[in-house]
Amino acid sequence: MDWPAYSPDMNPIEHVWDMFGRRIAARQSTPTCLPELRRALLDEWCNIPQDQMDNLILSMPRRCKACIASSGRQTPY
Numbered sequence: 001m002d003w004p005a006y007s008p009d010m011n012p013i014e015h016v017w018d019m020f021g022r023r024i025a026a027r028q029s030t031p032t033c034l035p036e037l038r039r040a041l042l043d044e045w046c047n048i049p050q051d052q053m054d055n056l057i058l059s060m061p062r063r064c065k066a067c068i069a070s071s072g073r074q075t076p077y
Contacts (some may be wrong), residue, residue, distance in 0.1 A: 010067055045051055
């Protein structure tokens with residue numbers, strides 16, 4: 001399948017970045033400099049449950065079907 005131009009949300013890494021953003025924002029203290037952000041991202045990376053990553057990977061066939069059905073336009077994902 002060609003990469004659908006209207007569906008940047010099909011890229012799984014975008015969902016991982018969203019997960020990171022939510023987890024960083026939920027921290028007691030948000031990072032105020034790059035070294036703190038790096039530490040926080042590494043901590044959060046280690047703490048993302050494997051089942052969340054597995055669910056993202058397993059959702060890709062459904063996402064692709066939805067993208068094909070919408071002709072590459074917006075999907076519910």
